[in-house]
Amino acid sequence: MEVRNRRRLQAVLIVAIFAVPVIVALVLGLLGWVPHGRSYGQPIQPERDLANVSVQLANGEAFAWTSHAAEWTLVALPGPDCSKTCLGKLDLIHRARIALGRHAGNLRLVYLGTPPAGAVAAGFDKVWTLASTDSHVLDSWRASARDSVSAVLVTPSGRALTRYPAPIDAARLGGDLKRIMHR
16 A cells, blocks of 8 residues: 555544544434433433422422522422331431532422321421422322332422432432532
């Protein structure tokens, strides 16, 4: 092979090394393929804006989905009769929040539903912000089984980003929270 032809071939190969991955990524993107990544939660596609969903806190005040302090919100959506198993999962989620260390303040825990009752729920309202809503926007993500809970992660701008259906693996959810909060 002639030297000039060999150099042309080398130049074409070098350009191909950089251009082929870009072209493949563009084609896959146009076809709608999205990589799943490492997240345990299920992405909400398309993301839903919750800013206009009316939620009342237990004290009667309106809950603001958007946070100017860059706080994320994890909304617990209990099924009927949240008791021992449900409260156990909620406690593990709270512990995952504590494990965020200095970033724990960047995550609000909101319990959206009928608050658990009885001695087993003592102190629950000191950890979770109790709230209720008449809206049915979140119903499709709510746990349906008795004594279970699901969750939705909401961005500081009020967009539902990821859902965690029942039964929640709190350790894996904690891993997702660490990746998000430590960015």
